[in-house]
Amino acid sequence: MASDRPPHPVVQPVVHRDVVCPFCGLGCDDLTVEEEPPATLAVRSTDCPVARERYSRIPAPEPPRVAGVPVPLEEAVGAAAAVLGAAQAPLVAGLGTDIDGARAALALAGRLGAVVDHALSDGLYRNLAVLQRTGWIATTLAELRNRCDFLLVAGPDPAALHPRLFERWVTPAATFQTPPSREVVFLCGEPLDGTRAILSGLPVTVLAGDSARVGDAAAALAAALADPSRASGAAGIAAGDIAALAERVRKARYAVVAWAASAFDGAHADLTVERLVHLVRDANRHTRCAGLPLAGYDNVVGVNQVCTWQLGVPLRTSLAGGAPLHDPHRFAWTRYAEVADAVVWVSAFRPEVPAFPAGQTVIALASPGTAFADEPAVFIPVGTPGIDHPAHVFRSDTVVALRARRLVDRGLPDAATVLKAIVAALPPEAPAC
Ligand code: SF4
Structure with a gap:
């Protein structure tokens, strides 16, 4: 039976092109994201599971809460300020935010005399600890794409954390090589199925070995580079394979050693990174070689940059004494949360906040839809950088700040x-007296 009601207007999706993705530190700037009004997003141009999940998970806005009771924003801000004004040992952490958010968080920490740290600084410090101890020779993603002819991937496949690494930065033709060629070797790790498919047009060697002992394999490779007669097996890889690998590194014109420190197992993963850094240093006696440490979820690289340029020291710093006091052990947020009397936790990239010690006073600035183990003293929903508001975030290689634009308006x-x-x-x- 025909209806005399007017037909539903067909709402056409809004298509956003060349979207900059702020989530994992690779800085892909080619996404096509479809918006179904009022505020549902879907990535159409890539299968990247991280991007698909992050863009699709944008819950409806909700009001701020104080002690679990919905309140206007001004009231929640006032409650947060009252709590923090009385705090003696506050922690400003999480810091999953863009560059503007990081600057504002540092200003708050400076005013409170708080300790500052990022939720993901454990992975960052596996690299930073080595950089602080020994220095390193590092390269950029652009150098990887345009100059590298020999890529050594150390440990577990980084594509598990940075899904488009090979598609965006390894398989495109190099610009500055004549003739263009590129070879990839996996050392103590196996490529994921998707990585194998993407690299199918390049020569790939897999020396699977024991991923927990990739540092041993790097040390053996460094020894074989110095003296081929000293080649020995390591981490389940035969001496002959180590010797052959050393020979290929020697013949490379621009070798790159890439790793994702967050994927390394064990409490002393920084020692694994240190061996990789030494391998890069030693390889430079024979050819050009550089390391590529991969990191950057939730803008941890950008927040650390802001901290360093504003305070002169990186994350895990206390502002309690007037001058910044940096101590990567003492001021790790997991440790300091045990003694802090108030925590400001910022998690704007994802609706996740860790469980804090029982009775901890928490001011949470987080995505709407965040599930808390314990209701925080104050919860203020905030927008996601690059979705709800324009934002600058840093790429993994620390040299490029990308501008991500706003896609939707949830009123956050x-x-x-x-x-x-x-x-x-x-x-x-x-x-002051
Ligand atoms: S690889 Fe990273 S930056 Fe690229 S689309 Fe996926 S999550 Fe975004």
Whole structure:
């Protein structure tokens, strides 16, 4: 039977092209994202599971809460400022935010005399600890794509964390090689099925070995580079394979050693990184070689950059004494949360917040839909950088800050705005005597 009601208007999806993805640190800037009004997003141009999941998970906005009770934003900001104004040992952490958010978080931490750290600094410090101890020779993603003719992937396939690494930075033709050629070797790790498919047009060698002992394999390779007669087996890889690999590194014109430190097992993964860094150093006695440490989820690289340029020291720093005091052991957020009397936790990239010690006072600035183990003292929903508001985030190789644009308007404030409002609402500082 025909209806005399007017037909439903067909709502056409809005197509966003050349979208910059802010999530894993690779900085892909070629995404096509479809928006079904009012605010549902779907990635159409890539199978990257991280991008698909992150763009599709944008819950409806919800009001701020104080002690579990919905309140207007101004009231939540005032409650947060009241709690923080009385805190003696606050922690400003999580810091899953864009560059503006990081700057605002540092301003709040400076005003409070707080400790600052990022939720994912454990993985970052596996690299930073080595950089601080020994220095390193590192390269960029652009150098990998345009100059590298020999890529050594150390440990587990980084594509598990950075899904489009090979598609975006390894298989495109090199610009500055004549003739163009590229070879990939996996050392103590096996390529994922997707990686095998993407690399099918390149010569690939897999020396699977024991991924937990990739540092041993790197040390054996460094020894074989120095003196081929000293080639020995390591991590389940035969001496002959180590010797052959050393010969290929020697013949390379621009070798790159890539790793994702977050994928390394064990409490002392920084020692594995140190052996890889030494391998790169030793390889430079024979050819050009550089390391490529991969990191960058939740803009941890960008937040660390902001911390370093504003304070002169990286994350895991206390601002309690007037001058920044950096201690990567003492001021790791997992340790300091045990003694802090108030925690500001920022998680704008994903609706996840860790469980804190029982009774901890938490001010959470997080995505709507965040599930908490314990209701925080104050919860203020904030927008996601590159989805709800324009944002700058740093790429994994630390040299490029990318501008991600706004895609939807859920009416959510950005973390920087909320953090600045909290600073403005803090009780006046006592005049210096
Ligand atoms: S690889 Fe990383 S940056 Fe690229 S689309 Fe996937 S999540 Fe985004």
